[in-house]
Amino acid sequence: MEQPIIQINDLKKTYAGALEPSLRGISLQVKSGEVYGLLGPNGAGKTTLLSILCGVVAPSSGTILYRNHPISGNIRQLKQEIGVVPQDIALYPTLTARENLEFYGAMYGIHGADLQSKIQFWLDQFELSHAANRRIDKFSGGMKRRINLIASIMHNPQLLFLDEPTVGVDVQSRTKIMDQLVELNKRGMTIIYTSHHLAEAENFCDTIGIIDAGTIIASGSPNVLIEQTPGARDLEDVFLALTNRKLRD
Template identity: 55%
Template sequence: MAENSIEIRNLYKKYKNSDEFSVNDISLDIGSNEIYGILGPNGAGKTTLISMLSGLIQPTSGHFTIHGWSPQKNNSTIKQIIGIVPQEYALYPTLTAKENLMFFGSLYGLKHKTLHNSIDTALERMGLSKFADKKIEQFSGGMKRRCNLIAATLHQPKVLFLDEPTVGVDVQSKKVIIDYLQELNHAGTCIIYTSHHLSEAEEFCTKIAIIDGGKIHAVGTPADLINRVPHAENLEDVFISLTGKELRDVV
């Protein structure tokens, strides 16, 4: 296995009709065993960065590799080894949980018996077994989040991209999601994660990059970052110190 899951070099992204770069000369190495937090205020470039790495949008310039593969040459290979959990639910509301998972699992080429076993195990692990034949539109927010996560991980990806995976969920769902992700990481999945929950990130992430204005402002373990900033007691203090107190409302 490559020492780094992801290597990013001089990555830029400027959207059409925009004067500013959303991602501005970012270079990062992300180890294969990391739970790596990409943190920043609204509009900092977090989702843009994850969208490029997961193949949803193209960079303006620069390059990156995932497990040594280049998206220009090996895009189909990369798609088979990554999982994506977007901020919005990526499930069909009129299908049942099991129907959704059968569909997404089959996209990754999982065979019938293996797929059934994987789905049953994951539904049990996420507390959703008794709702397997209920339509997604009947699910609460936390149940949808858990089902969304299963859909993205049935093929046991080497790299998992998570954009705000616990937003809008209750405490119990949040704990189940975080525990499940830690189990995946221990089994060999590198996790790339964005969130506004700084206390969650402080406990969950092995390493963190704080970005603002499309640029990296600091990289390190949560403890390293807290130690670097005078009088900082937690990651929130570090975050405010680096990104300021100005409101970042965007429309």
């Protein structure tokens, strides 16, 4: 592993009018080329942390370094070098798949033949070429998820944020998405990933950080976390042991 691409120190966030902070002093690092899984129950602070790392939300206090430079003065470069796959589908439903990808590619400064080449390459990789000229609102959930991902990787980001990238999709689409993500990581892309699919996370992630009530309560490789948790057979057992079984509706 290389040097950390992201370093976070004592990061805190309290939204205006909130009775409790969303983040209570998060400290962690993500190494270049790593797949870092951020796991936690609903309301734990995952989305707030990702929003801050992407430069969308400002922290209340604490520091974040991207490649050893504070992101507060480096937001423009950061946004050119990251890809963000949100949990909600971020596509225009009345546009075709190709039109959506042309729009997002242009936002990253990709144009002309280069843009069309990248679009075709990724449509082929995700087995969507046959639907390139079909409107997004006619797509299945799994097809939308795959286009959602393509829109975020066409510019070859150095750092990819994934917020529940396989939620609500069938097994075939999930397998295709995860296989492509593994390939992207093998080519050097750093990935920060959240999911409620704990078996998926166990197989995919190099490092896991479990967050609850705005605090990192455990971190390490999946195997180490399992070994350190009495009676745990898998990551789901670890998760339940650390966050308990109380519902988080």
